[in-house]
Amino acid sequence: MIRFDSVTKTYPKQNHPALRDVSLEIEKGEFVFLVGSSGSGKSTFLRLILREERTDTGAVHVLGKDLARLSNWKVPHMRRQLGTVFQDFRLLPNKTVAENVAFALEVIGKPRGTIRKTVPEVLDLVGLAGKEDRMPGELSGGEQQRVAIARAFVNRPMLLIADEPTGNLDPQTSVGIMRLLDRINRTGTTVVMATHDQNIVDQMRKRVIELEKGRLVRDQSRGVYGYQH
């Protein structure tokens, strides 16, 4: 599903690489936590998977494709097979819940009939049935994140990337979001989630990958958040 082969990435005008010599493999259907302090390279790791950035040396394979060899115009097609969720939700404030989810399908040219059918389905799945016509501003943080997850999942992606999805949420709400991500994982979707939330990692007992100053320092199945940082 995802393979990093000795990946090194240095941003322009930076002395220290954001990632150095990272190699790992994530299999289909896995649930993986990506932990590490700020600046450890988590975001770079995710940006490389999304091909927002490219490696200096080493190769990143996602869904069986070498991203270095993927031409620019094919990148959108690759991204359609990924779902992404962020800490700040990234919803459109002037569109309703249903429109926000439908937007993801509209911009990739899905026919209207498909949109009308799938949007309620996926909103039901994330537990937002009946809130289709609400505006994001009227929803709680947890509900907004559910909209974002619905949008990420509406295309039934093979891989879901979540960058601190519970970062803005209280612990109670976070548990609900994690249950949802776990459910999505059980449908066969691979989930890679960067997080700082120790409780969640310790409770879920999933694979944990830890980065420190750009290096892979721990890769543990059924791991815990680990050492205090």
Place this chain on the structure above:
Amino acid sequence: MRLQFVLSEIGVGLRRNLTMTFAVIISVALSLALTGGALLANKQVNAMKGYWYDKVQVTIYMCNKADASTTPSCDKGAVTDDQKKSILADLKKLPVVERVYYESAEQAYKRYQEQFKGNPLASTVTPDQMQENYRVKLKDPTKFEIVASAFAGRPGIQTVEDQRKVLQNLFDLLNGMTRVAYVVLAFMLTVAMLLIVNTVRVSAFSRRRETGIMRLVGASSFYIQMPFIAEAAFAGLVGAALACAMLLGGRYFLIDKGLRLQEKIPLVSFIGWDAVVTVLPLVLLIGVLMPALAAFIALRRYLKV
């Protein structure tokens, strides 16, 4: 791709940037009106030059029947074949003459009708009022006097006319104005382009949230860029339509009504509506393509896809 969705996005974008959109429309309209005006001025000059102007410098009009009473050198009536032959032979002997064209009265009539098509003058002239003539091209255009002194007053010749004398100053003026118009319009087009680039930049910035999400969910770069380009093209089209209206209105008020130039200067063949109409598609095309191109260039810099 869903048209309705795209159109609604364009509408939202244009309304959000209303003042900038107006600025784009007006600057495009003015620069295109100037472009069209310069093109039409050019056509006007060509229309006034008629068929012979750029080809010859001197015209020798020979007598026809009607000239007998008015011109002393024509007192024997219309020019004879012998006279024509000797005039031609003498013309060819002059070293300053490069080439001589002969135009019969019939041909002269046809060209006249063509040049003054739609002008009331055309219908008042009959073929037998026209004169046979020799159109003379000189090796040195300033040497008109040589030809004039050699042929003026000769039996069978009504007048020797320096073609350039009458209209050259006017054409110099028109051409000069056209050149000034080109310079001004180059500046105006630059201003319009810069305005469009800036408008697209602001537009892309104010919509970075949408475009960011579009990128995330895998919209193609064409799909992301298209609304911006379509917005610019639409604003350009509105500007171009205004420019067309200005051109049509300009011809109407200068030539037909308002200044009534056609009425005041009936001797000049003014460009017709057909000339104005042929310029309009070009104006519209430039009006759509130029802003679209400017938007495309701006997006390469300001919109990450």
